[in-house]
Amino acid sequence: MKKHYVIFAGLVLMGIFYPRMFPGYLSVAITLLLYAGWATSWDILGGWAGQVSLGHASFVGLGAYFVAVGTSHHEIAPWWAVLMALFAASLVAYLWGRLTFKLKGPYFTLSTIAIAEIFRLVAINEGWLTGGATGVFIMTLPEPFGLDLFSRQVNYYLALAFAAITVLVVMLISRSKFGYQLRAVREDEDSAMASGINPTTVKLKAFMLSGALTALGGGIYAIFLSFIEPHIIFYLLLSVQIALTAIIGGRGTIWGPCIGALLVVGSGEIFRTTFAEANMLIYGLLIMVVVIFMPRGIVGEPARYLIRRVYAKRAQS
Amino acid sequence: MMFDYVSFLQNLSNGVLIGGVYALIGVGLTLVFGVMKIINFAHGDFVILGMYCAVLLNSLLGWDPYLSLLVAMPLGFMAGALLQRLVLSRLMEAPPESSLLVTLGLALVIGNILLLTFGAEPKSVNVSYASSTVSLGKVSFSIILLLAGLATMVVIAGLYTVLNHTELGRAIRATADNRLGAELVGINTRWIEAVVFGIGMALAVTAGVVLIPLLFATPTFSGAIFTLKAFVVTVLGGLGNIGAAIAGGLLLGVVEVMGASYLTSDYRDAYGLLVFLLILLLRPEGLFGKTVKRV
Amino acid sequence: MKKLIAVASMSPWLLAAPTVLADIEVGVINSLSGPFAAFGERYQAGMEVALEEINEGGGVRGEPLVLAVQDDRSEATSALAAIESLNRQDVPLIMGSYASSITGPMAQLMTRQEIPLIVLGSADNSITKPGSPWVFRAKHNSTIVAESYFDYFDFLREQDDSLETVAMLYGNGAWPASLAEEGERLAEERGYEVVGNQSYDQGTSDFRPILNRFRSEEPDLLYVVAYAEDGVAIARQMREVNLNAKAVAIDTGAALPSFIDQVGDLAEYVATVVSWSKDVQYDGVEDLYERLKAKTGEEPTFYEAEGYLALRVAADALERADSLERSDVRNALAETDLDTPVTHVVFESYDGFQGQNPIRSLVLQIQDGEHVTVFPADLAAEEVQYPTPVWDER
Structure with missing residues (x-):
């Protein structure tokens, strides 16, 4: 476990110096860090608790809308808005989980799509609350300690902090009692129950944590774009992208979602500039190839291989 | 104000007809799920493929869209079976989400191949009877929707016959119920899965062809919308149950049209989703799904 | 390319x-x-x-x-x-x-x-x-386009002062929604009564419930904002449910040549606002x-x-x-x-x-299977055809 903390510290250090080394590549980096954070948050529910959600755009949207509407319609400072969003997201996740956790496997997944779609329609139609279909601009933000929150550097460090927090949370979980409970529920709810774990409570906690962290990233996303539209922010494809990032990297692993973000966002950016119109085609093919040849994800697959080898050696000796 | 029975009947019949279209889109998805336990995210893009097939045959050979079913259905079946053999069969050992991801990738690939070959411009087939209606008393029915309903019925009847009265159908049902058991009695489940995915794709393609006189084909936009509708339809009824998918489709159509007619159309899609959530709460396995006992 | x-x-x-x-x-x-x-x-x-x-x-x-x-x-x-x-x-x-x-x-x-x-x-x-x-x-921008539509409606009202009511139908995307907002504002400003105001989610293909509702309101004017796919479906279904109006405007969707190809004769009389047309003066x-x-x-x-x-x-x-x-x-x-x-x-x-740029937008009307500029008068190539005959007489 210690080595994970060493890797973590090294990566954060690298992250801190990145803007000095590549000042012209901040937007891509911000997008990458946001996806890394979202995928890691998603993985708490999707990987560690084993509940695949395709509705996480709702939490991105909650965070983004609290910040955008809060700052531009109600003059609430973004940090208070984010705090409110975290609370709201946990509450939504709680109710959402209460409603749907009795559903298993694909039923749960499909129900998350339905709920997220309802969120999208509410965001579009309730203009008094959200600004409606035409979206919300963030024109001015306060300047805490003289920091311009709109500047790419500040956006970058916010996104870095967000990604770091999510990874740190997952590292703490992975060795905690809660982490073992999550895995027990994922592997077999009935046996988990037999050993005194309440699966619904455990899953609810995971969902609330996952939702709140995703909303945190959503708040930063709103500032990064400084203009949000409900169609884009509550879009099914965003949910799918987040889940995809985590699964491609490797579900239920500490670094999988980050590696996934590197692959998904990085390749997307490279393909965008090199393959012109064919870029999405190549991207789709890449997803298929990775999943077919590495079904447990880029991190998950070698990890499984290593574990197997260790067991094989033990069995030999 | 007096209740307007004529417009109520008109709306109800419209809802049923629209529901028939939804059912046609959903039935292939539910069949594939029932047998292979995978959620096919490319289902809506298969529908779009059917649309482009009709568009292509119409613009090259001047075929009526319904005539192109003769080409589209077998092609769809072969493409589906091939896809299953070449791609999906490789995921047998993989975790269940893998199929979801692969079909998602497949959706991107199909959409963008269409984009590169046909261009992004929406395409359609204009038939002379596109807005014709037949009237029964004061209630009128769209010819296109009636034809779509007819196609749904024919397809469902055919599917029902195959599943219940043929050796192949028995093997398919056996595979759906218990894969291992089916293998033990000598059913080649790998082959069955290829056939099932082929049928699923043929059904989706059929839906596309039937819809083209009504709608536009766009390469990368409407696929996800059809997929979503198919999801709601199948879950409304109960995943993996064909009769239930029909009921789910009809229910969705009626709820949407009634909601849009008597409440507000802003939330049209939400009405279906709300009913869907309600059913989930009361009957987690869907309206007509089998209640699974815990073992 | x-x-x-x-x-x-x-x-x-x-x-x-x-x-x-x-x-x-x-x-x-x-x-x-x-x-x-x-x-x-x-x-x-x-x-x-x-x-x-x-x-x-x-x-x-x-x-x-x-x-x-x-x-x-x-x-x-x-x-x-x-x-x-x-x-x-x-x-x-x-x-x-x-x-x-x-x-x-x-x-x-x-x-x-x-x-x-x-x-x-x-x-x-x-x-x-x-x-x-x-x-x-x-x-x-949205304001210029919406104003062009209502200038056109006003122009028609000069010929026929019975024009009073308007029904609005629009997609829930950013552009249709903003055009609808402006339309609502202008309708009130210029004294038109809004008798129907409905939006739909993008990807909807069945507009019959909305069009049936509109039919019972008998609007003089129809103000529709829809993308290409939806515009075609709306035009076809208007005929199907027999919804008539003295003037019909369909923004965005009706501006494409493919609209005329796909809708055929039903496209006649439909007006649409564009920034440029091949016959503008x-x-x-x-x-x-x-x-x-x-x-x-x-x-x-x-x-x-x-x-x-x-x-x-x-x-x-x-x-x-x-x-x-x-x-x-x-x-x-x-x-x-x-x-x-x-x-x-x-x-x-x-x-x-x-x-x-305070650009002058053009109103095109579909006449004999062609988009022709009909308004504003000094840029127009043809006269407006008005009123739109009811479906049963076409």
């Missing part, structure tokens, strides 16, 4: 090599893949026609003009990355993009980084209202029409024209600028006073807008 994009996307590497030709590079961020590619392709074709014209006429400041094109994959984050990438190439200005969800964030970032932006496609009011000193839009329109048509091999639309317009405006400003420094280019843009076959361009600040 593909070749051009390939060259443009390679340009970072080309620039790294010692450049012999001192080409002037202009940044373009356009939706070439993803859901908005249908529009992106058209803008691209229009820009290429303008590019050929400019370079055949000696280029800009005596140098050939080159487009550095970046695809935004129809999403905002890619567009923001593209801005940084073009910024590294030191382009003097950037043109882009189609959707407001992409152009909005672009405008915000480019204002902060002080890079001039010429809006390519987005017509949402919010881009230039309040706008910024760095953002310029030569094409129309401006100098050089026919020539532009021929060149656009030769480029795409299809009937050109206002989308190609707007792409053409954006690059003409860019080239004009670069020619006049004191230097290729961005602040000089911005100043030159602000002083634009340019005549093109698409429209006249000046950038003004008025009514809360900034950097907006």
Whole structure:
């Protein structure tokens, strides 16, 4: 476990110096860090608790809308808005989980799509609350300690902090009692129950944590774009992208979602500039190839291989 | 104000007809799920493929869209079976989400191949009877929707016959119920899965062809919308149950049209989703799904 | 076209090599893949026609003009990355993009980084209202378009003072919603009664419930804002449910030639507002029409024209600028006073807008299977056909 903390510290250090080394590549980096954070948050529910959600755009949207509407319609400072969003997201996740956790496997997944779609329609139609279909601009933000929150550097460090927090949370979980409970529920709810774990409570906690962290990233996303539209922010494809990032990297692993973000966002950016119109085609093919040849994800697959080898050696000796 | 029975009947019949279209889109998805336990995210893009097939045959050979079913259905079946053999069969050992991801990738690939070959411009087939209606008393029915309903019925009847009265159908049902058991009695489940995915794709393609006189084909936009509708339809009824998918489709159509007619159309899609959530709460396995006992 | 994009996307590497030709590079961020590619392709074709014209006429400041094109994959984050990438190439200005969800964030970032932006496609009011000193839009916005429709309605009301009621139907996307908002405001301002006001989610294909409701209200005017796919379905289903109105306007969807192909006779009498049309009474329109048509091999639309317009405006400003420094280019843009076959361009600040060309929009009506300009009168090619006969008499 210690080595994970060493890797973590090294990566954060690298992250801190990145803007000095590549000042012209901040937007891509911000997008990458946001996806890394979202995928890691998603993985708490999707990987560690084993509940695949395709509705996480709702939490991105909650965070983004609290910040955008809060700052531009109600003059609430973004940090208070984010705090409110975290609370709201946990509450939504709680109710959402209460409603749907009795559903298993694909039923749960499909129900998350339905709920997220309802969120999208509410965001579009309730203009008094959200600004409606035409979206919300963030024109001015306060300047805490003289920091311009709109500047790419500040956006970058916010996104870095967000990604770091999510990874740190997952590292703490992975060795905690809660982490073992999550895995027990994922592997077999009935046996988990037999050993005194309440699966619904455990899953609810995971969902609330996952939702709140995703909303945190959503708040930063709103500032990064400084203009949000409900169609884009509550879009099914965003949910799918987040889940995809985590699964491609490797579900239920500490670094999988980050590696996934590197692959998904990085390749997307490279393909965008090199393959012109064919870029999405190549991207789709890449997803298929990775999943077919590495079904447990880029991190998950070698990890499984290593574990197997260790067991094989033990069995030999 | 007096209740307007004529417009109520008109709306109800419209809802049923629209529901028939939804059912046609959903039935292939539910069949594939029932047998292979995978959620096919490319289902809506298969529908779009059917649309482009009709568009292509119409613009090259001047075929009526319904005539192109003769080409589209077998092609769809072969493409589906091939896809299953070449791609999906490789995921047998993989975790269940893998199929979801692969079909998602497949959706991107199909959409963008269409984009590169046909261009992004929406395409359609204009038939002379596109807005014709037949009237029964004061209630009128769209010819296109009636034809779509007819196609749904024919397809469902055919599917029902195959599943219940043929050796192949028995093997398919056996595979759906218990894969291992089916293998033990000598059913080649790998082959069955290829056939099932082929049928699923043929059904989706059929839906596309039937819809083209009504709608536009766009390469990368409407696929996800059809997929979503198919999801709601199948879950409304109960995943993996064909009769239930029909009921789910009809229910969705009626709820949407009634909601849009008597409440507000802003939330049209939400009405279906709300009913869907309600059913989930009361009957987690869907309206007509089998209640699974815990073992 | 593909070749051009390939060259443009390679340009970072080309620039790294010692450049012999001192080409002037202009940044373009356009939706070439993803859901908005249908529009992106058209803008691209229009820009290429303008590019050929400019370079055949000696280029800009005596140098050939080159487009550095970046695809935004129809999403905002890619567009923001593209801005940084073009910024590294030191382009003097950037043109882009189609959707407001992409152009909005672009405008915000480019204002902060002080890079001039010429809006390519987005017509949402919010881009230039309040706008910024760095953002310029030569094409129309929601207010201008909605006003054109209601000017047209007023024009019809002068002939027939029984015109009183309007029913509005629009998609829930940003553009239809903003056009509906403006429409609602104008209806009240000009004394029309709104008897129906319904939106639908994009991807809806069954409009019968809404159209049936409208039929029972018997509106004099129909004001519909719908994209191509939906517009066709709406027109067909209007006939199906027998919904009649004295005048029908369908924005966006009805402006494409494919609308007439797909809807056939049912398209007759439908009016639509565009920024440009092949029969508008401006100098050089026919020539532009021929060149656009030769480029795409299809009937050109206002989308190609707007792409053409954006690059003409860019080239004009670069020619006049004191230097290729961005602040000089911005100043030159602000002083634009340019005549093109698409429209006249000046950038003004008025009514809360900034950097907006108060363009005159055109109302087209579909007559005998053709789009013809019918309003405003001094730019019109034909008379308006009014009223629209009821379906049973057509």
